[in-house]
Amino acid sequence: MIIAIGSGKGGTGKTTIAVNLAKSLEEKITLLDCDVEEPNAQIFIQGKKIKEEEVSVPIPWVQEELCSECAKCSHICQFNAIVSFNTIPLIFPELCHSCGGCIKICPTQALQEKEYPLGVITTYQKEHITLLEGKLNIGHPMAPPLIKRLKKNISSSILTLIDAPPGTSCPFITTVKKADFVLLVTEPTPFGLNDLQLAVETIRELQIPYGVIINKDLAESNLITNYCEQESIPVLLRIPNNQEIAKIYSQGKILIEEIPLFKQKFVDLINEIKKLTGGK
């Protein structure tokens, strides 16, 4: 089973939920940190590094003596990653989606593939948790290829938890695709609600079952509970807005280890998700 933890708004507590969920269970867990622009699960997991793998993507490069300056490569590219003003083309690797179109269309075979480094995947082990962290190289704007590579490590026989990137654009969609369930972590603020609504619209489009976790929860009834009630969205867990919890987090400690009564809540959460997804 694959459970992705997303949010819409950043800073609502995705990593807190992912890490506590992983820690509260006893079975083997694969935890993927797909927040590749700023991965932080390892701060809490403190696992031992067991593997490091560089990830690259193919981009075109031009053999100038073969180029006829026809600009066909430039016309086929939908991402402005290769530009020719009927000149030898100019390549912007960070915009390239590695579709290979320019290489195929080049009539003189002047374009070839070259590997362009994108980021690093590091594997950490801590007790029953295998954490795979993706880290995008600084300055590289495209997260999805690295996320796709991370997701290749999913094994159908092991429970996989995915810490998703914030937002609802390509990196988020790439992360939650093919998940069996998505947990949307939010907070009872207008910003939290706005971004939750965006995330809900996205998940509905993807037709993945989902539920909401309210973090920094203030009152029994608030703008998030009202919204969820109206939309018939299950609220699966509520974590109170409490200074002690904030302190535990800011010290890099684990909520369920510091306040053990939360452990059962996370175990119940998994059981509830299993129920909602038909016990996969």
Next chain:
Amino acid sequence: MKIAIPTQGENLEAGFDPRFGRAAKFIIYDTEKKEYKVINNTQNLNALQGAGIQTAQNIAKEKVDALLTSNCGPKAFTALSHAKIKVYKVEAKTVQEAIDKFLSNQVEILNQANVEGHWA
């Protein structure tokens, strides 16, 4: 020579657009003939990425020699240089004022981008 000036309007009295990549239109002004035409750049207003690069291609099609702009990012500058289009920095309220400043040398030629890329 031909110069490109970003604008939101259709004539020389129209407002000068300080943006390059996401300017809605360009006035292509011929300094010898003192004539101009308007080209559309709206497809780049909502481009996800590479708006500056695509806009450089758009104005290069008009065979312009120079661009008058307030801001030019690194990718756009690289593309414009590749197309041998000179980039002049100018502050103006209208297209006409930008042209006048260019013709009276009250512009600064850029040798590199003067604003950061949007991912920087």
